Amino acid sequence: MKRLLLILPLLLAACTPPRTPDPQPRVRVTATTTSERLDLAVTLEGADGQALSGALAQVKDPGGALNLLPYASSKGAYVATLPAVSGTYHVTVDSAAAGALSADVPVTVLTRAPDLQDVQDGNGQRIRNFERVSAQTPIRVTWTATPGADRYLLEVRQLGRLVATVTTTDTSAVLPAGTLTGAALPGSPASVTVTASAQQGDPAYRSARYLSSSTLSAPSLGFQVVP
Amino acid sequence: MTRLCTALLPALLLGACAAPTPPVTITFPLPGARVSNPVQVDASAPVTWRVDGQPAGTGRHWSGPLPPGPHTVTAQGPREQASLTLTVLDDAPPGEIRTLTPDAQGAVHLSAGTFDLILGNPGPATVTTLATAQVSARPTAATWQAQLDARTRALLRTPQRPAGQGRLTAQTTAPLERTFQVPNLQDAGVTPVPATLIYAGTHVAAYAESGTDLQAAAQVARTFDERLLPREQRLFGQVSDVDADGRVLLLFTPRLNAAQVAVGFFNPADLLARSADNPHSNEAELLYLGAPDAADFNFTPASLTATACHEAQHLIHFAHKTLPRLADAEPPIEDLAVSEGFAHLAEDLCGYGTLGGNVAFVARFLARGPQVSLDGTDLTGGADTAERRGAMYTFLRRQYERQADPATWLRQVSTSSGVGLDNVARAGGARVDALLSDWWWTVALAGRDAPGARAYQPTGTDPDTGDTTGLNLTAGVVPLPGGLSVTLRGYPGSEAFPGALPGRGFAYRRVQGPVTLTVPRGLTLQVLGR
Numbered sequence: 192m193k194r195l196l197l198i199l200p201l202l203l204a205a206c207t208p209p210r211t212p213d214p215q216p217r218v219r220v221t222a223t224t225t226s227e228r229l230d231l232a233v234t235l236e237g238a239d240g241q242a243l244s245g246a247l248a249q250v251k252d253p254g255g256a257l258n259l260l261p262y263a264s265s266k267g268a269y270v271a272t273l274p275a276v277s278g279t280y281h282v283t284v285d286s287a288a289a290g291a292l293s294a295d296v297p298v299t300v301l302t303r304a305p306d307l308q309d310v311q312d313g314n315g316q317r318i319r320n321f322e323r324v325s326a327q328t329p330i331r332v333t334w335t336a337t338p339g340a341d342r343y344l345l346e347v348r349q350l351g352r353l354v355a356t357v358t359t360t361d362t363s364a365v366l367p368a369g370t371l372t373g374a375a376l377p378g379s380p381a382s383v384t385v386t387a388s389a390q391q392g393d394p395a396y397r398s399a400r401y402l403s404s405s406t407l408s409a410p411s412l413g414f415q416v417v418p
Numbered sequence: 419m420t421r422l423c424t425a426l427l428p429a430l431l432l433g434a435c436a437a438p439t440p441p442v443t444i445t446f447p448l449p450g451a452r453v454s455n456p457v458q459v460d461a462s463a464p465v466t467w468r469v470d471g472q473p474a475g476t477g478r479h480w481s482g483p484l485p486p487g488p489h490t491v492t493a494q495g496p497r498e499q500a501s502l503t504l505t506v507l508d509d510a511p512p513g514e515i516r517t518l519t520p521d522a523q524g525a526v527h528l529s530a531g532t533f534d535l536i537l538g539n540p541g542p543a544t545v546t547t548l549a550t551a552q553v554s555a556r557p558t559a560a561t562w563q564a565q566l567d568a569r570t571r572a573l574l575r576t577p578q579r580p581a582g583q584g585r586l587t588a589q590t591t592a593p594l595e596r597t598f599q600v601p602n603l604q605d606a607g608v609t610p611v612p613a614t615l616i617y618a619g620t621h622v623a624a625y626a627e628s629g630t631d632l633q634a635a636a637q638v639a640r641t642f643d644e645r646l647l648p649r650e651q652r653l654f655g656q657v658s659d660v661d662a663d664g665r666v667l668l669l670f671t672p673r674l675n676a677a678q679v680a681v682g683f684f685n686p687a688d689l690l691a692r693s694a695d696n697p698h699s700n701e702a703e704l705l706y707l708g709a710p711d712a713a714d715f716n717f718t719p720a721s722l723t724a725t726a727c728h729e730a731q732h733l734i735h736f737a738h739k740t741l742p743r744l745a746d747a748e749p750p751i752e753d754l755a756v757s758e759g760f761a762h763l764a765e766d767l768c769g770y771g772t773l774g775g776n777v778a779f780v781a782r783f784l785a786r787g788p789q790v791s792l793d794g795t796d797l798t799g800g801a802d803t804a805e806r807r808g809a810m811y812t813f814l815r816r817q818y819e820r821q822a823d824p825a826t827w828l829r830q831v832s833t834s835s836g837v838g839l840d841n842v843a844r845a846g847g848a849r850v851d852a853l854l855s856d857w858w859w860t861v862a863l864a865g866r867d868a869p870g871a872r873a874y875q876p877t878g879t880d881p882d883t884g885d886t887t888g889l890n891l892t893a894g895v896v897p898l899p900g901g902l903s904v905t906l907r908g909y910p911g912s913e914a915f916p917g918a919l920p921g922r923g924f925a926y927r928r929v930q931g932p933v934t935l936t937v938p939r940g941l942t943l944q945v946l947g948r
Contacts, residue, residue: 314451315451315507319942320516333458363460363479367445
């Protein structure tokens with residue numbers, strides 16, 4: 192019993208909630224780049240947690256061009272679509288309620304789409320040699336690397352349905368046997384698409400006040416699947 | 419096991435309760451696979467790779483070239499290993515065509531030997547591989563047919579309906595005089611042209627503007643009516659009959675001879691009802707032809723007869739693909755390149771491959787070889803060029819010869835809602851890149867000891883016209899009417915690959931190995947071992 196009393200204060204101390212800092216206004220920036228366009232959304236959150244809509248929001252692109260960001264009430268954010276340029280975008284918001292806040296947002300524009308190289312089955316049949324792949328074997332899809340990309344999304348479709356998705360940092364993926372359905376000659380049509388992506392920042396907006404992501408897709412590659 | 423772990427909850431023991439590591443497996447390929455270089459192998463977890471007992475690196479994947487023959491690949495995990503035996507195929511076995519897969523640096527390596535190579539552009543746009551390449555970004559002036567095509571597309575952006583809707587009685591008697599609204603060939607205007615009936619047959623009625631050699635024109639109409647249009651309809655399908663007269667109309671006019679921009683044409687707007695957008699429709703199946711002139715190769719009776727077949731194919735294609743779908747939000751209109759290719763194929767199938775001038779288009783294509791696009795813009799900025807028409811005709815002739823049932827294939831292409839090369843391939847149950855590869859090699863190997871299947875069928879003689887049917891790309895000097903001739907000596911070989919390739923274009927060369935080649939991004943390199 193005596194031993195228990197000695198431990199209890201320690202446990203109580205451990206259960207004390209951490210002290211939270213006083214609420215401060217803060218800015219969050221989402222930068223989404225697809226192809227040659229950059230979609231910017233800047234959310235200004237007041238100390239009470241409500242979005243502030245009356246601020247002057249601006250962004251300076253890596254070339255120094257200044258753009259105003261109008262407030263879009265439907266999104267609760269200051270938004271703009273701009274030409275995408277690799278580099279740092281400097282965002283500033285100035286309001287009577289929150290004062291001046293800023294965030295530097297790095298943007299990486301992916302310029303070279305991944306190039307789908309081949310689809311090969313476990314027996315060695317390759318669509319690049321205009322052969323049909325077998326549904327009963329694993330199927331390997333390969334593509335070229337996209338400079339700046341940190342992951343790839345492989346999407347596999349057959350008969351209008353999305354039958355598999357794979358996210359990987361590699362430039363290939365192996366689909367398990369049976370992922371696709373084969374049919375008698377000339378086979379069942381299927382296609383693969385790869386989207387390269389790069390992401391910077393923090394999706395939770397804690398370690399960074401921004402989330403910057405870029406994507407670029409390759410043209411799909413079609414092929415025939417036999418049993 | 420679960421109960422034991424609960425009882426032994428202390429953290430130090432949790433590690434011992436984790437699921438056992440699954441054994442390493444080779445997930446790709448299957449044992450006994452017959453694979454091409456570069457060989458690609460995958461494991462279920464990072465491993466140490468050995469190939470034929472030799473260290474080959476670490477990781478989940480291994481890829482690299484291996485000599486032809488059997489090999490044993492071993493994946494060594496932390497506690498166990500997996501292995502498989504596979505057979506690596508020769509990269510370029512004699513007599514077989516393979517697509518070479520470049521390594522990470524874009525290079526391919528060929529061992530000792532003689533190889534035929536094709537560098538092809540499977541995409542629709544020009545790929546430039548050298549900064550010094552001469553590529554014109556400025557399109558050349560649109561041809562008359564391209565202008566008509568653009569006008570048709572513009573017209574169909576607004577709702578249209580077929581001509582003759584609501585007509586209750588058939589008009590089987592052709593009027594003796596009729597005024598046609600003829601599009602000007604120099605501008606976008608229209609000229610009313612009075613014409614006289616010179617022939618009325620079973621399927622065709624022909625009119626002529628003054629200044630036309632009536633006897634020669636009537637003979638063209640009779641030949642087209644009695645032999646060619648029935649043959650063409652058996653192949654491509656029936657013509658429409660928006661005016662319920664049961665006939666296709668031919669209008670012979672010297673205006674085309676004077677303009678020298680077209681031997682004939684079909685205006686799709688004539689099949690559509692007159693409206694504010696389309697005030698000058700003739701509301702009839704109407705083909706415009708120049709006046710017969712034996713002294714001008716383009717306007718000889720044979721050339722005009724072939725042109726009637728050509729324009730009738732445009733009519734049939736539009737009547738089957740577009741006319742029934744006018745109510746669609748975007749009615750399909752055949753791509754100009756494919757449309758013209760089929761029209762030239764129709765000339766061939768009507769028995770006018772040489773007399774009609776197809777051979778001259780093919781000669782132009784062969785002369786410019788790698789500069790010519792199949793269905794896009796060539797390296798000089800030209801689109802609907804004689805060279806491109808020659809290329810597309812050779813492509814479609816090859817597809818026609820490969821079909822088990824050519825007439826069914828032709829009708830599938832024209833009646834389906836799809837357009838372009840994709841639709842051509844789909845109608846035959848094939849992929850565009852496979853058809854392109856087959857066509858590239860069939861053209862390139864003409865006269866170069868091609869493997870059996872990579873050749874056009876032997877040419878023949880049309881029983882009606884006596885003209886050559888089919889294609890011989892190395893026929894040499896081919897005489898044409900009027901004392902003219904063209905020369906067919908096959909597809910040109912290159913000493914080096916060009917710095918740019920237009921859409922669907924290709925270059926051919928022969929090399930001696932061993933050699934390392936770079937495959938430019940966006941292009942495909944295919945090899946035939948000799």
